[in-house]
Amino acid sequence: MPAATTVEFYNGAIKLGVDATAPYSWTIYGIQQGTYSLVAKALVSSDNLTSSIVQVTAAPVLNQVPTVSLTAPANNASFLMPATIAITANAADNDGSISKVEFYSGSPKLGEDISAPYAFCWTGMAVGTYVLTAKADDNQGATTTSGAITIIVYNQGSSDPMADIIGPLCVYQNAVQILEVDSNKLANTTAFSWWCTGSTKNITAMQPGKASIDFGPGFTGGQVCVGINYSAAPWYTQYCKSITVCPGAPPPTSTNQAPTVSLTSPTNTATFTAQATVALTASASDADGIVIKVEFFNDRPK
Known part of the structure; x- marks a missing residue:
């Protein structure tokens, strides 16, 4: 059989290309999703020869989920009331775009931002501990939730729970x-x-x-x-x-309450042999403060 002069490559009736040099080949670039029926036709001097059909399928590209992370505030940050907390996040999508970033405190949604830089300003929260997250949506509907951070909001005059x-x-x-x-x-x-x-x-x-x-x-x-x-x-x-x-006048002071104290040992009317060692114990408390010391006496103090 004489050698082929050229080989043509087809998808069904659509000619894709031709190669006149052995080994005969053709590369398809940027193939789209779908099913293709590929054939090769060899042109020889005496006749044309056509290969059998090879059917191939290009599967759709799987959508990659976006990435998102909170950048502020810092984990375990504490805020004095009245607080204004700037919550910010970074979000990206390798095979598309970010449609929105939502901000959450636990389950309740605080707000959202549809364009970078992604941010939300939170005000009006009550004193307490909050767990914040961000959720990113991409243009094909995939979502990702960031890792959580914890923040604390406390009142003026109260202790900062995160301080040294x-x-x-x-x-x-x-x-x-x-x-x-x-x-x-x-x-x-x-x-x-x-x-x-x-x-x-x-x-x-x-x-x-x-x-x-x-x-x-x-x-x-x-x-x-x-x-x-x-x-x-x-x-x-x-x-x-x-x-x-602290600004303003201090709150009115209440009358200091006297502490309470009672001997718990030894018991009343207890007797001991002379030269005995007697352990005295007492319980004491102060409803509106602290007990500084407890003194022990033989007979009532004058």
């Missing part, structure tokens, strides 16, 4: 407040040294990592600090908390 030193952000003059070190920082502690850069009447160290501070009439704002010695690395660390004077 837990205590109020503002105090009224002459107020006595208790501040304490975050319990996560108390491992291996050996000594504490408290001080304040503002004008305070006195600082009384209580149990380890806790101090009672009388801010006095001249307090105009400053930093409460504590230096901590450790028995292991980091050996020494200093933490500080900025405290301002």
